[in-house]
Every structure is written in C-alpha cells, then in structure tokens.
Amino acid sequence: MNNEQPGWELYRSFLAVVREGSLSGAARQLGLTQPTVGRHVDALEEALGVGLFTRSQGGLAPTEAALSLVPHAEAMSMAAEALRRAASGEAEEDRGTVRITASEMIGTEVLPSILAAFCEKHPRIAIELVLSNRTDDLIRRDADIAIRMVRPTQTSLVAKKCGTIGLGLHAHKNLIQRFGMPQSVEDLTQYPIIGFDRESSIRRLKDLGGFPLSRELFAFRCDSDVGQFAALRAGVGFGMCQYPLALRYPDLVSVLPGAIDFELDVWIAMHEDLKTSRRMRLMFDHLAEEMSAYVRHGAREAAEKAAAK
Structure with missing residues (x-):
C-alpha cells in the first residue's frame, strides 16, 4: 500500500463494478470508457495493496477485501450526492x-x-x-x-406529524359478488386473502384484529406493497388498504370495518x-x-x- 490517498473517482468506479459485475457495465453506468474504469480499479488495488476482483463465468466477482470496502464506498457515494444537491442551488433561492x-x-x-x-x-x-x-x-x-x-x-x-392514516380490509366489488361479504373475522379462512411471502414480513404484523396470520392463509403472496395493492384492485383477493387511498377507487369495498383495522402515523x-x-x-x-x-x-x-x- 502506498501513502497516497485514493481519490473518490477510484472508489466511484470500484463501486460501479461491484454493482454491475463488469467493467463494461460500470463504464455504461458512469458514462466512462471501459479502459478508464479498468485503470481506476487497477490504481485502487495498487493504492490499497489488495486484490479487489477475481474473474468468474458471470464477470468480475468482488473479493472479501472488496466486500469489506463496499459500505464505506457507499457512504462516500451518498456524501458526494449530498454535496452535489447542496451545491445545486443557492440557499435563499427556489432552485x-x-x-x-x-x-x-x-x-x-x-x-x-x-x-x-x-x-x-x-x-x-x-x-x-x-x-x-x-x-x-x-x-x-x-x-x-x-x-x-x-x-x-x-x-x-x-x-x-401530519396525522394518522387508518388501514382496513378491502376487496373489489366483483369479488364480494362472487364470494359474498364475510360476516366475521373467522369467516376469512374461507376467502382468498392477499398477504406477504416472507415470514419476516408476516411477523411484523403479528395479527390483525385478533386474527392470527400465517403464510398458508394467503392465497396471493407478495412482499411488495405496490404488488399487493395492484392485486387488490384487480380482484385477486381481500387485502389491507389505506382508507383515504381506497376512496380514490370506487370499486374497492371496505370489509368488516372496525374489526380488522390499524393505524399509521x-x-x-x-x-x-x-x-x-x-x-x-x-x-x-x-x-x-x-x-x-x-x-x-x-x-x-x-x-x-x-x-x-
């Protein structure tokens, strides 16, 4: 390792190679040439005295030393972005x-x-x-x-604080016509329910209205809130929705209001x-x-x- 501190441009190229898995992908992301990115990686390896990548069938694989540098390089990247945003307009101007x-x-x-x-x-x-x-x-x-x-x-x-948003169980009106309106929380075991895929996501909710949750309960599983909401609007199943958001979609019907509710600040x-x-x-x-x-x-x-x- 030499005593000269590597510049940010070297770490920037290094981080792009880690994310893209190749010199060519990193070059496209950064708007640089592939040889330039390669020189940056070589210079960083020389400055640090460690190998950062090994060639594999999938491209360039980061070494253990490289992986240990990633959080620090990401912190540098975010700091650089913050500096760019801070410098993008005068403090007292609306630009x-x-x-x-x-x-x-x-x-x-x-x-x-x-x-x-x-x-x-x-x-x-x-x-x-x-x-x-x-x-x-x-x-x-x-x-x-x-x-x-x-x-x-x-x-x-x-x-x-802007207030508190209520969330409750909803379903598309066509789904209500097909299955009927459940009369109790216990009835929901007979209905298609939209929920999460990973157990870690399910554990965050624990239960709703005393209704125990499990992965097997859900007929449609997705860990993305947007994906769940799209399925809800399409009539795939019964799912949770923000009350003010449901008001924008007339086809969504509130199900067992007050029985399965929770709030978010x-x-x-x-x-x-x-x-x-x-x-x-x-x-x-x-x-x-x-x-x-x-x-x-x-x-x-x-x-x-x-x-x-």
Whole structure:
C-alpha cells in the first residue's frame, strides 16, 4: 500500500463494478470508457495493496477485501450526492435539487399529484424520489426529506406529524359478488386473502384484529406493497388498504370495518442542517400541508360513511 490517498473517482468506479459485475457495465453506468474504469480499479488495488476482483463465468466477482470496502464506498457515494444537491442551488433561492424518500405506497399512489403541484409552483427545483422504508436515510444523507410512518427518533432531525392514516380490509366489488361479504373475522379462512411471502414480513404484523396470520392463509403472496395493492384492485383477493387511498377507487369495498383495522402515523422529517435552505423549506412545508390534507380527507370520509350506516 502506498501513502497516497485514493481519490473518490477510484472508489466511484470500484463501486460501479461491484454493482454491475463488469467493467463494461460500470463504464455504461458512469458514462466512462471501459479502459478508464479498468485503470481506476487497477490504481485502487495498487493504492490499497489488495486484490479487489477475481474473474468468474458471470464477470468480475468482488473479493472479501472488496466486500469489506463496499459500505464505506457507499457512504462516500451518498456524501458526494449530498454535496452535489447542496451545491445545486443557492440557499435563499427556489432552485436546485431536493431528494425525497418515501414508502412504496406513498411514493407511487399519493405523492405524484402532490409533487406535480409543487413543480408547477417551483419549476426550477428538480426532484429526486427514492422508494424506501429505511429509517436512517436522513442521517446517512441518502435523502434530504423523508415521509415516514413512524416517529423519527434522531435528535438531529426536524420532524412534523401530519396525522394518522387508518388501514382496513378491502376487496373489489366483483369479488364480494362472487364470494359474498364475510360476516366475521373467522369467516376469512374461507376467502382468498392477499398477504406477504416472507415470514419476516408476516411477523411484523403479528395479527390483525385478533386474527392470527400465517403464510398458508394467503392465497396471493407478495412482499411488495405496490404488488399487493395492484392485486387488490384487480380482484385477486381481500387485502389491507389505506382508507383515504381506497376512496380514490370506487370499486374497492371496505370489509368488516372496525374489526380488522390499524393505524399509521405520518411524519415529514429532514436533517436540521437543511433548515436554512429555501428549497428544502418550501418542499418540507408543501409536503406537510398536502399529506395532512390527505389524512384529513380520509378521516372525514370515513366518519361520514360510519354516520350513514
């Protein structure tokens, strides 16, 4: 190992090769030539004094030494992205880039219209959206603002609660016509249920309304919330859905309301260091206002339906 510190461009190429499995794939991802990426990897190996890749039938396989470097290289990558976003606009101007992280369902079903309205008001602000359920994105600086269904606990974050979203069992009206409406939780064993595939995902829910959950119960299994929701809308089975989201799809019918329900808090959070950035404040306030309206709408509609029964 020599005493000269490898530059970020070497680690950047190294990380791309790990992710793509080949020099050619890494070169395409980075917009570089294959020989350039190869030189970067060779230079990093020389600087560190270790071999980083071995050739295999599938391409380049990272060595144990390389795998130990990946978390650190990823941290460097996220820091570099954070620096790029921070430098993309002046602190007091409504221009630059804002990177948002949200869950699959919020990111695909709720945010698009909310972000469209923001883009109309602030066309000079570029938006990056990451669909993730990790709670440490802001501390790691992988994102600027997060929408989360759990209260942030880190003291370095600024957070605002937007309200509470209720979730309940739903089914497509055609499915209700075929199978009839279940009259009790126990009846559900005779109905096609949408649920998770991996046991770890099932254990997070434990049970719903005292109804024990198991993999064998589910007629349709998918660990993606978006995949489950698509199956629910298509009439594949009975599944859980956010009440305000179900209101957007008239064909979805609430099943055993009140018997199988749970709630999720909605929080908007960002790192406190970003408070002085105008574009971050604009996005934070916009998301907080619109997500609060989304929650309130669902609660109001649910109350009106309950009163009408």
